[in-house]
Amino acid sequence: MNRPITIVLAEDNPVFASLLKFKLEKEGYELYIAANGQMAIELIRNYEPDIVLTDIMMPFLSGLEVTSYVRQTLKMDVPIIVFSAAGQEKMVLEAFSLGATDFMGKPFNPNELVIRIKKETIAIPVF
Amino acid sequence: MIVKSLYELFAQLSPLLRLMVIITIILAIVVAFLNIYLRILRGQLRQNEQNQLKFKSVYDELIIQYLLGESDPDTSNEEQKIIFNRLNGETTVKFKRVILVSTLIxxxxxITGDLLDKVRKLYDDLGLSHYALKKLKNWHWTTIIHGINELTEMQNREVSGEIDDFISHKRIEIQAAVQLYKANVFGFAGLTFLNDLKGKISEWQQIQLLESIRHSEGQMVPDITEWLHSNNSSVVSFALKLTEIYNLLDVKDSLILLLKHREIGIRIKATSVLAHLGIYECKDILKMCFDRREVIEQVAIVRTVTQFLDLDDLTFFKRLTTHGEFIIRKESIQALEKLERMVVARNRIPKKQAKPDQILQLE
Structure with a gap:
């Protein structure tokens, strides 16, 4: 039986998170949703996902701190895609310097996110 | 028995004390009622909040299912219809409609792409734009603004005619909301209201308008000459910002004319925009009008002339080294130092051999 690709999504906007959950689950991914950075770190530690999607601006811990924690503390080389809004270009650069793999500027097309996830996870064996 | 003795005690009191006792009793009763009322109110608010959360999670799911279901082969048309009818039924209740609108917004x-178009279509199909338009007919200005803002968020172009009616509304807040609607929905093309705008556009409103048109990708910046010549100073100020941000070199002549504008703020801004665009022709005009200007404007002029510095400016800056304003003296000395370096470079004299006196003697 195939193992689905697991994703941790850290997004504090519940409607947007639900939309992405619905979309990505339809695509066959297994999704764990965190409403803030702190929850995201817990989920990443517990589930060791194949890819992490994180918004930059979140309560408690930001996406930058999540990225830093994953790379520095957990020493995981899991792909990390950060979501940024307009005007957060500096933060995106900082995210890249902390080890983010890719970024998507909000608003974005969920279909494009699926393509990026496929690109990042293409080498992961799913069984 | 106790009541009787209390009454007797009360009867023995002086009139002033009696009045105080009566006021105390009345206040105690009012406080007790307020306490009960607040408890009920808090309970209702909590209930509303819970209902809101409950409905929101249901509607979020239904809307997402509906939006993504169209492209999903597992979801039949019948299921889509059921979801739509359910959502449509909920729009008649204001409380539920507000939740639906907030989710769609x-x-x-x-999101972008085809899904965005689907969100807009669902908003229209559910008749929510009709409810937003109804808000425009409300007597209260905040409700009108809510209606305009909702239609702005949903980028609804069809209602433009109805919203245009409010462009000259007596309330400046409504005017501002309409301006943002136009800029958000139509981009640069929506800025035509500037042609005959009578009211002032605040600095904050200008920033918001600039932010709104920033998203109008692929649109050509219109000819803004008319706005630069406007009698409305705030329109001129906004046009200057556009000139600077979008590097509109075509309006060079209008910018030079603005150096004679009646308002100092516009003249200073025009000076800095000319410097930003590197329009050399403005230099002699600036130097000529320097003495007639206030210090704050003189500083801007000195900085702009410094940007176009050449040996012809030597006399100008030499004269300013004795100016009464420190910042002008400082800028002038710095300009002279730059000139010195230019002369050294031109004459190929090793720098250590060149003396400042040599430069000043060049004149």
Whole structure:
């Protein structure tokens, strides 16, 4: 039986998170949703996902701190895609310097996110 | 028995004390009622909040299912119809409609592509634009603004005619909301209201307008000459910002004319925009009018002339080294130092051999 690709999504906007959950689950991914950075770190530690999607601006811990924690503390080389809004270009650069793999500027097309996830996870064996 | 003795005690009191006792009793009763009322109110608010959360999670799911279901082969048309009818039924209740609209706006802000078009279509199909338009007919200005803002968020172009009626509304807040609607929905093309705008556009409103048109990708910046010549100073100020941000070199002549504008703020801004665009022709005009200007404007002129510095400016800056204003003296000395370096470079004299006196003697 195939193992689905697991994703941790850290997004504090519940409607947007639900939309992405619905979309990505339809695509066959297994999704764990965190409403803030702190929850995201817990989920990443517990589930060791194949890819992490994180918004930059979140309560408690930001996406930058999540990225830093994953790379520095957990020493995981899991792909990390950060979501940024307009005007957060500096933060995106900082995210890249902390080890983010890719970024998507909000608003974005969920279909494009699926393509990026496929690109990042293409080498992961799913069984 | 106790009541009787209390009454007797009360009867023995002086009139002033009696009045105080009566006031105390009345206040105690009012406080007790307020306490009960607040408890009920708090309970209702909590109930509303819970209902809101409950409905929101249901509607979020239904809307997402509906939006993504169209492209999903597992979801039949019949299921789609059922979801739509359910949502449609909920729009008649204001409380539920507000939740539906907030979900759609939330999605609208975060997504692009075909899904965005679907969100807009669902908003229209559910008749929510009709409810937003109804708000425009409300007597209260905040409700009108809510209606305009909702239609702005949903980028609804069809209602433009109805919203245009409010462009000259007596309330400046409504005017501002209409301006933002036009800029958000139509981009640069929506800025035509500037042609005959009578009211002032605040600095904050200008920033918001600039932010709104920033998203109008692929649109050509219109000819803004008319706005630069406007009698409305705030329109001129906004046009200057556009000139600077979009590097509109075509309006060079209009910018030079603005150096004679009646308002100092516009003249200073025009000077800095000319410097930003590197329009050399303005230099002699600036130097000529220097003495007639206030210190704050003189500083801007000195900085702009410094940017176009050449040996012809030697006399100008030499004269300013004795100016009464420190900042002008400082800028002038710095300009002279730059000139010195230019002369050294031109004459190929090793720098250590060149003396400042040599430069000043060049004149």
């Amino acid at each position: 939330d999605l609208h802000r975060n």
